[in-house]
Amino acid sequence: MSSLNLLVVTPYLVLAGTAVVVMLVSTFSKSHALLLWLTGAGLAGTFASVLVAAASPDRRATALLRIDDYALYFTGLVVVITTAVVFLSYSYLGRTERQRSDYYVLMLLAALGGSILIASTHFASLFLGLEILSVSLYGLISYPRARVQAIEAGLKYLVLAATTAAFLLLGMALIYAVTGFMSLRELAGFAGQATGWDALTYRIGIGLVLAGIGFKLAVVPFHLWTPDVYQGAPAPVAAFVATVSKGAVLVLLLRYIGEVDLAKGGVLAMILSAVAYASMIGGNLLALMQQNVKRLLAYSSIAHMGYMLVALVAGGSSSRIAVAFYLSVYSVSLATAFGVIAVLSRPKDEAESLDVYRGMIRKRPVLASIFTASLLSLAGIPLTAGFLGKFFIVRAGAGSALWGLIAILAITSAMSLYYYLRVIVVVFADEQGVERTRGAGPASRRMGGRLAAVTLSSMTAITIFLGVYPDPLIRLINAVAAAAG
Amino acid sequence: MSAIPMGYALGLAAILFALGLVGVLVRRNIIFVLASIEVMLNAAGLAFLAAGARWGRADGQVMFVFILAVAAAEVSVGLAIALKCRRHLGTLDIDAISKLKD
């Protein structure tokens, strides 16, 4: 039962260890760069240990975690995105914020929470992973002292996260009361057999658990916090919330659904499709007229979760492939878009308004092109990775004959093109936008700028490369998904 | 194994949970909201205990211990944010803290 191959859990050990090391080092060194490189080295080490773990044939990690190829793939993704976010944070923080060690510690812990979620097969690890993620995010969202909106965002996130966590716990308790199991695999076996009181309580438990999960996914009707928190949070943290935090929960959901047979007309399928409909429509509609870029991305992220739920409802291996691909691509593209915002932002003065981006192509052509590419990918324009992601989802949906969901997906993503293009048109406009003053700290800014440029360029390169030649990634995902099935 | 039927304990948990939820929905003072969240978490813990008692296994109690840790972490960060709200926004009124909106 408690058998554990230490080699397999090294990614988590390295992440936690790095957090502790960064904390300790910060007590005697105030060098921001040192903290950054320590964090970067820790993340690189984590990535390496993911590869080591992937090579290990012995994957026992107690009943709490199931570290298969699928989990390792997404852990790798989490590490990559976190690294990008950390690199993008450097110049953002470098200008005004003191005491930056907490930021990196929390970022590492949040990544750890996400990774645990991805691998969890047990209520205990699920819940603890979720909470590690949440609690770290409370700190990260309200991180900038000079930004009052961040406090409000943090408060909103905390109250809602805690409330929905309570829902989740109650649901888990009910499920446990009915089945006596807390491991997802055993639960899946139980799902079909219950009758009478048991079945009823079980379904209610599932409903409550889905509420807790729905909050993290920010799907309708648990989406209301998203724009406020994204707007209030520092841009790099918003990128993290939108990608790692959501992605990890989605993978978890996918894993559970992979275990149960998502029978058509079942409660789970019914709820998930209703949520998918509502999220696609609601998210896209809300984004339509938005003038604040961070809120726009927040709304669009709601819609993207809706798209991925379509694949989730479809079930089967094609759904695993679709979600894995879409999530990877979406994470990279959205993190890039937020990264551009981060580069233009300072904690006290975030580049939120659309006016800031007016005529950006003239002043900062490379950054503007990166921004455009990421938006086009999010919009799903062909030859960007986003298009292929959408195609996979449609394919998975068509495989299960979810025509209604596909139709809404097609219509709403056509709608989404409109608001993404609106931003692009502004970026390419001729007149100049609001002039932005740059903060002090030339040395750190220069390095931070270069770091951000390298990070953003490589992420854009990935987006375009995957759009034009996605075969390698698809092979990898195929292999990984096969292992999970 | 206790003599208390699980349904009763779960019912008590449901009532407490609902009271906590009312608190979160009704109260505007952050401190009360946080206290209400504690009540909800505690109720969920009670449900776990009741369930664990049904199966006669320690899992329920283990989960309670984890919930305890979570409650502690949540409340400490929550109170820290409350202090920040008071200092920077000058209020603890949750309704007044709504500058971020469409």
Added chain:
Amino acid sequence: MHAVLPFVPFFPMVAFAVLALAGGRMAPRIIAITGVAPTALSALLTLITTGAFLGAPPDGRVLSVSFWTWVHIGGFAPKIAFYLDPLSLVMMLVVTFVGSLILLYSVEFMKGQEGYRRFFAYMNLFIGSMLILVLSSDLLFLLVGWEGVGLSSYLLIGFWYGDPANGAAARKAFIVTRVGDTALLVGLLLIFTQLGSLDIQNTMGSAQAEWARGSGMATAAALLILSGAIGKSAQLPLQTWLPDAMAGPTPVSALIHAATMVTAGVYLVARTHVVFDLAPAAQMVTAIIGAATLLYAGLSALAQTDIKRVLAYSTISQIGYMFLALGVGAWSAAIFHLMAHAFFKALLFLAAGLVIKAMGEEHDIRRMGGLRKDLPIVFWTFLIGAASLAAFPLVTAGFFSKDLVVDLTLSSQRGNLFLWVVAVVGALVTSLYAFRVVFLVFFGDPQSTLPRSTSPQERRGRGFGKASVVPLLVLATLAVAGGWMQLPRQWGGPSAFTDFLQPVLPAPATRVGGFAESAAPQVIVAVISVAAIYLSYLLFARRPAVVAGVAEHPLFQRLSNLALSGWGFDRLYGAVFVTPFLWLTRGGRGDVIDAGVSTIAWLARLLQRLLRRSQSGRLRYYVAAASFGVIAFIAVGILR
């Protein structure tokens, strides 16, 4: 040749990238060179390829260049590949040649305009996308070009985004065509799930093998493809965007909304003609849509007062002819008319652009007049264009192409007398409105009270240099001579064009004998075209008083207003889609003409306003919403 082909779309794309990334540092001269030269080079490469094709035996006229397989998943392996056959070659010729002429024209026309570099960047993006569209061998890759074309069109219509109306026009174009695009996407999905591939050649082959003639699957696929084509090509009922799209600069109207983009739908149908061949019902729908559109748009054009809107409706009408041809199975006739139309319509737009410029941005033809002497070159070229549009017999390209279409409307086995009558009436209307513009603009007395430039020199200074005039002359030549390669079949002359396309687009089966076989239909059409020109002369040049008298009549006025607003389609959409939702808003909307401006967008905005209320920023409402969600979830669990 394999090595050359990829460069054809590559050059404009590179030009786009360079111009887009260059920032504000480029001199106008450099911008002009970067903007025009690559496409001209592509045109040259196309010419070389054409030479090679003509030299090859008919069955050797195929070129396929495969780059890489995009993905492999199960049976799904779309390729990034080009496939050149006579059909795509014709399209490529039109796009590169007309494209480079229009770019050359723009060098002077757009000089000094805000966003010179941006303009050339978008134009090159458009040309590159269009080339990808016509060259791609896979329907999925074709969609890349299709979307790129839509994107650059959106950007170009809204080019002068300073005026909100232009933005609205851009949005309208975008959203209306999107309706069609969504259907097209579903169609591709259907084809893929049914036939297991999206490669055009494979798909057409297996469609023929697997779908019975008239089967539901074939009809559904054909209708879905047709919906996409209708949207792009501005046919009924998705035509409303094109007249408003005239908000863009005139070269844009010439290139996108006359010569190339709107013909993408025609190309798509011709490309997938096998599916249409298997679905006679869908083909009939195509023909009826074409016939209805050509008549509807022709009558609308007759009432327009904005010179560009006349040409816009005329474009819709002429594409209606192409759809009519497609509908009766006269595939190569449609493509022939497409080519001829590209020549004379681009010419008309470019000439109109110079007229508008000379008049100081005046668009209203009633305020022009007597420009014949002031703008001789423009006059003569416009006259040639109008003659070609009106299918002036025996000389113009428009005559030969339209004759082929009208002839096959009757003589093809899928055609019938009714469609033929519509086509002939359409020809009459075409001559009327085409020469109405000629007579109102170039003849009679100057009507304008606007300050007109005093001397020809000054006007020349506003952009009438060689770069503007040469494209006019070249296009005028093509608008006349472009049709001589294909003489009417009754004449027994050469039929080089249809022969060239024969391997791809088979000739339709024709009826034998009877009225259709005789020379009578052709004579009737020719006589009607000429007579209509004379009628136009009588009405608009000789006795404008008569027209004015009739115009006074209230019945006519109502009719005319109806035609002016495009037969109330915007209003109809307003009534059908918008009114049911009016009670939801207090004010309603007064502006009837624009009530249909993106009805969908409007509806979306309404819903959006309602939804936005939920984003109150109040945390307790957020918790309440979450609780509501939980309750709903549990209710589902209990009730099931």
Added chain:
Amino acid sequence: MMVAFWIAGGVAVAATGMVITRKNAMHALLYLVVSFLALAVVFYVLGAPLIAALEVIIYAGAIMVLFLFALMLLGLSTRHERQERAWMRPQGWVLPGLLTAVLLAELIYVMASGGPGAAPGAAPGPLEVKDVGMSLFGPYLLGVELASILLLAGLVAAHRLTREDPEDELQ
């Protein structure tokens, strides 16, 4: 046993009701302590003495002390009490009350629609503290580690949020 459950449960519900209706934060917290103590009795009755002790020590002890410290730092006074009264107008209770009533009704409906059968399998024996400990440091060892990381995250976050850096104020 049953009687103890009913009494303790009743006290818990009543005290919790007081928590969410008090105007004075200090009073509310004292009621919260009462509620936790009553729940501790419930836990004991349910056969979980260890948890009962933890409830008293950590919830009623440590966490409440944290709350009290925060209250002291915030310095809530009678002025706030008046404000609380103004905030708690009856109409503010309608929608939340309704929502929660529906939720509670759903939950109770299920609880009341017939209890579960006896636990299948071997009749479980009484649980001792040792059993809980064996589980915690056996199969749930990773969970304990994760809980410690969670507390670390809470610590760092709280540290960050409460620490004021004079230099930042200048920004």
